[in-house]
Amino acid sequence: MEKKNRLTTYILIGLALGIIVGYVANTSLANPAGFADSMTLITTLFLRLIKMIIAPLVFSTLMVGIAKMGDTKEVGRVGIKTLGWFFLASVMSLALGLVMVNLFRPGDALLGHLPTAAGNAAAGLATSSLSLKEFITHLVPASIIDGMAKNEILQIVVFSLFFGTAAAAVGAKAEPLIDAVDGIAHIMLKVTGYVMKFAPLAVFAAVAGTIAKSGVGVLQTYGVFMAEFYLSIGVLWGLLIFAGFLFLGRRVMKLMSEVKGPTLLAFSTASSEAAFPKTLEGLERFGVRNRIAAFVLPIGYSFNLDGSMMYCTFATVFIAQAYGIEMSLGSQLTMMMVLMLTSKGMAGVPRASLVVIAATLSQFNIPEAGLVLLLGIDHFLDMARSATNVIGNSIATAVVAKWEGELVATDDSELADRPLP
Numbered sequence: 001m002e003k004k005n006r007l008t009t010y011i012l013i014g015l016a017l018g019i020i021v022g023y024v025a026n027t028s029l030a031n032p033a034g035f036a037d038s039m040t041l042i043t044t045l046f047l048r049l050i051k052m053i054i055a056p057l058v059f060s061t062l063m064v065g066i067a068k069m070g071d072t073k074e075v076g077r078v079g080i081k082t083l084g085w086f087f088l089a090s091v092m093s094l095a096l097g098l099v100m101v102n103l104f105r106p107g108d109a110l111l112g113h114l115p116t117a118a119g120n121a122a123a124g125l126a127t128s129s130l131s132l133k134e135f136i137t138h139l140v141p142a143s144i145i146d147g148m149a150k151n152e153i154l155q156i157v158v159f160s161l162f163f164g165t166a167a168a169a170v171g172a173k174a175e176p177l178i179d180a181v182d183g184i185a186h187i188m189l190k191v192t193g194y195v196m197k198f199a200p201l202a203v204f205a206a207v208a209g210t211i212a213k214s215g216v217g218v219l220q221t222y223g224v225f226m227a228e229f230y231l232s233i234g235v236l237w238g239l240l241i242f243a244g245f246l247f248l249g250r251r252v253m254k255l256m257s258e259v260k261g262p263t264l265l266a267f268s269t270a271s272s273e274a275a276f277p278k279t280l281e282g283l284e285r286f287g288v289r290n291r292i293a294a295f296v297l298p299i300g301y302s303f304n305l306d307g308s309m310m311y312c313t314f315a316t317v318f319i320a321q322a323y324g325i326e327m328s329l330g331s332q333l334t335m336m337m338v339l340m341l342t343s344k345g346m347a348g349v350p351r352a353s354l355v356v357i358a359a360t361l362s363q364f365n366i367p368e369a370g371l372v373l374l375l376g377i378d379h380f381l382d383m384a385r386s387a388t389n390v391i392g393n394s395i396a397t398a399v400v401a402k403w404e405g406e407l408v409a410t411d412d413s414e415l416a417d418r419p420l421p
Contacts, residue, residue: 007196007261011268014204021204022211032212039209043269046202049195050274053188055148057277058298059160060185065294066164067178081403082296085396086304089243093236093306093392094336097313100232102332106225107321157298185294192277196265203268210379226377229314233384236310237391244395247402251286252395258282259394267387270379275390276301283394287408288401296400300393307388308353311381312339315353316360319370327364335364353385354378 025035101107139158141147147155167174244252259282262275269275276297283293313336320327327335338360354371361368374381401407 007199010200011203011264014200014202015207015268018204018207019211022208023216025208025212026215029212036209036213039205039212042205043202043209046195046198046205047269047271047274049198050271051151053192053195053277054151054273055156056184057188057192058156058301059148059163060181060188061280061290061294062157062160062298063164063167064178064182064185065291066161067167067174067181068291078292078295078400078404079299082299082396082400083303085399086300089240089304089306089392089396090309090340092239093309094313094339096232096236096239097310098317098332098336100228100235101314101317101321104228104232105321106228107318107323109224160298189277189281196278199265199269199274206269206379225318226380229311229381230384232310232314233307233388236306236388240306240388240392240395244399247399248395248407252398255283255286255394255398256391258286259390262394263387263390266390267383270382270386272301272305272386272389275386279390279394283397286398288398289406289408292401292404292406293397296397297393300396301389304393304396305385305389306392307385309339310388311353311385312356312360315374315381316357316364316366319357319361319374320364320366322370323367325366331364335360338363353382 026032029035138152139155141152141155141159144155144159147159167178241252241256244255248255259279262278262282265278266272266275280293280297283297284290313332316335316339317327317332339356354374357374358368358371361370398407
């Protein structure tokens, strides 16, 4: 516990120093962009270390979790409950984004101040839409080696589901392999501990580089938009925690305490992936049995990105407002359904939310040049949505564990918590 608190303290220190050093570099150096590029190198190396861990960790934990369940009917039952929760959380997140952006109307303040012909080149993003056929085809890896090499979480999850189910069906003959893969999972968690020691330095570099390049003005120019988005994220947190309370009772606050460190790490690095290993550990400390946590959490990283989904609806309508384009209720609901599909599997893609938004803009005849509005502040917006993804997946995993009777009381006082409704 002491080591966890120490890491959290160091991350906060890195965040504060990054703001200070970034400001000094921006105002004092002749070439702050060069300094920013140097800082980007440190952040990139850290995120590559994280990505190095993700594929073997997701495969080993998910495969072992399924194999140890043994009963394929149990796997199906847990999977249906998991996806059911994810669907409801997704609808809530997307709908909340629409409600809040229509309530605040942040885009109105930018009318007449936007680029109109910069096009996709200005944004530097691919904008091809994702059809249902492409999405379904993408689910199944042509080669699991290729899927792991590209950190395609959806494909790794699908392969792990098949592999784990087959291992459970084989029975005793597969036990040596299951034990070996379980050993890999423990080794990868140890490797994660080593990598996390570099987290404070990565946080410092990410924040310092962004502010050195764009200046503190990046925090001021769109300050109102950011404040309204962060307020909306706060509302989403409140709804998620309340939903958790309905099923977990007072223990939901203990859960928030256990995942405080991973949430802060995701916020500071603007990466949900960076927090995956520590989130898994926090859930197990909370009392979620490993076989449930290792099954639900990886799936959540593809299907339950609550913060990212809320951002997609919020940002898309914001750009429409900034261009004076009024979207009817029907159009907004249609857009929400499109985003329900295209947002799945975005976790492993750099700037994936922006890519998804770009595809959505093209489908609804909104100028894609409006993405330029978001590029300068996307890092700070990504911090909030990444942290929210951790919160949403943690609550989802704990609730599914409670449904399955796989949530262990970690102290006597918790035995008196309210039963499952």
